[in-house]
Each structure stands twice: as structure tokens, then as C-alpha cells.
Amino acid sequence: METPSDKRNVQHRLLQWFRKQGRDLPWRRTRNPFRIWISEIMLQQTQVDTVIPYYQRFLKVFPTVEVLAKADLSRVLKIWEGLGYYSRARHLHQAAKRIVDQFNGRIPDRLNDLLSLPGIGRYTAGAILSIAHNKEAPILDGNVKRVLSRLHAVATILGETKTEKLLWTLSESLIPRGHAGSFNEALMDLGATVCTPKRPSCSLCPLRNLCRAKAIGNPERYPTKAKKRKIPHVNGVSAVIVKDGKVLLHQRPPRGFSGGLWEFPNWRVQGDKDLSRWLVRWIKDEKHLRVTVKDRIGIFEQTYSHFKLTLHVYDCQALYGEGSGRWVGIRSLNRFPMSRIHRRIAYAILEDRKARI
Secondary structure, three states, rough: OOOHHHHHHHHHHHHHHHHHOOOOOHHHHOOOHHHHHHHHHOOOOOHHHHHHHHHHHHHHHHHOOHHHHHHHHHHHHHHHHOOOOOHHHHHHHHHHHHHHHHHOOOOOHHHHHOOOOOOOHHHHHHHHHHHHOOOOOOOOOOOHHHHHHHOOOOOEEEOHHHHHHHHHHHHHHHHHOOOHHHHHHHHHHHHHOOOOOOOOOHHHHHOOOHHHHHEEEEEEEEEEEEEOOOOOOEEEEEEEEEEEEEEEEEEEOOOOOOOOOOEEEEEEEOOOOHHHHHHHHHHHHHHEEEEEEEEEEEEEEEEOOOOEEEEEEEEEEEEEOOOEEEEHHHHHHHHHOOOOHHHHHHHHHHHHHHOOO
């Protein structure tokens, strides 16, 4: 696009397409800044279909920023459980407290104020400003990056500083006055439903006659991505320690990986080890318990964004000692927020208990 008329053409075609083809999503039925903020945080690195039930459940429990701010973090994490990337939930909780304390419970409508809140970056701030307040703020998520990269045939590598700067400039340059929210939602929808990563539906695209990547003849070539790095594989061992019908849990520190979640004691292992012997030693040294290791419950796996985890889980019987952590009745395990892999371990314990009754 080189001329103002090209720009107006993109704006007109995309808005017209959006009025007919835009997705009917729960967060599209409101201009409430709190609800839009929640949806945008949940949608980070998560598919729409996955988000919808979480969004509805979360708002039922935490209908306002004040209610969220007053809630216990464990309660927030429990409602979030299964959605992953738990730092998002912790940041939501922290930001809600700050909004109540510093902004009188009102979601800020200025860019710098939004950017001062935990978990809110330029994209999320732009989404809140444009969708909730119709302010002319650009957005740039994965879908928008793909649309703009193809529309302008951006050949530089995605993620590089110069590429990101260019895409932000392009996104900002296209916003039509008075229609920022609808236009940004249209860009997102076009990338999600038409301008998809593989086999884009160019024949259905309202911008097909303006798209440089299509004119070149290979839309899938854009955007240019850096080569993926191979993620490391981590092996670990976990202990389900039983004492008087209860099992031992510990809570991760509030910050960092899986912060605030509860889990069964676990350790990283390297090389070939006699896991049973090492478990007895680790549990004695770190949990202050004498145990006997019984059968292996199973092998559980989970792939995170930056590593793959394999946990070898063993049934252990406490012999003596109080143990550091929290003893929890097996039927009460569902009350504690856990990562997906530890929730699967908890389910396995419950199923085994049912089978024995």
C-alpha cells in the first residue's frame, strides 16, 4: 500500500467484512473494560474455544475488579486451573489490587497507566483502549502480525526488533478514526479465520486484491520466522507420600514457574539413578520424613513452552516424622490449585482409591 486511497480501501473493506463475518464471542457483547481486560489476558497464547468457558466461569466468581482484588490468590489460581501460563493469573490478581488502591477501582484509560500494571504490555493495553474506549491505539498479536506481514510482504524475521517496530507502525497507520475497536477486532478475526498460518482462504479475504504476498504467489511464505529451538527434556521423580489416609503437598513460591500452585514433592534427576533409594534420601533430607518406597504409580508427561517434563511417580508410605508441607485428605485434593501434570497424579490416586473400595 502506497497511497491514502489504499489505506482507506483496507479500512473500508475490512470493516465491511467484519460487520458480516465477525465472530460472536462473549467479550464482544460488552464494552466493560474489566471484562475486556480479562478476555485479553486469557487469550494470550490460548485458543478462543478453550478460553470461553474459563472466561465465563472466572467472571461468575470474580464479577468486578474489587472482588478479584479481595480474593485469595489460591482461589484465583484454582479458578484458572487448566488454562496454563499461571503468571497471567498472578498478574491479574496483582493488577486488580493496584487498580483498587491507585485508580479507585477504575480500569485506567491511558496508555502509560495501563502499562504500569503487572501483566499488561503494549498489545493488551492497545486492545483495552481501542475496544473498551474506542481510542486509536494499535494492537499486534500473532494473528495481526501474520495479516500485516502478508499484506505488506514483510520479509524480515518475525521477532527481530526492526520487524516488530515496522509491524507496530503499520498497525497504527491503518486505524480508522472513530472505528478503532471494530477495526482491531476485524484484524484479529481475519487472521484467526481466513489468513491462517497454513492454507489461508485467500478467495474469501476482503483484502485479497491488496495483498502483496498473494500477488507474489506464496502467502504462506510470510511472516518469516526464526528457526525453532529444540526444547530440553527434563526427567524428574515425584513422591505421593501417604500418612494416616492423607498425602503430603507443598506449595511453590508465589513468584516464578508455577508460582503459588500446590504439588506433590518432586525432584529433578540426571543420569541413571536408583530412584527408590534416592527418593528415601531426598525425602529424609528435605521433607524430614522416613518413608518406604512402594510401587510406581506411573509415568506422567507434560510439555511446557520451554521444556518437556517426564515425572516418575512413586507411592511412598510415611514411617515416622512430621514432614514439611501440608497433609491433605485424598478427597480434598481437588480444592488445591495444581498444574496439569500434578492434577493428573491426583486423579490417578483418587481412581486407585475408588478401585480398592
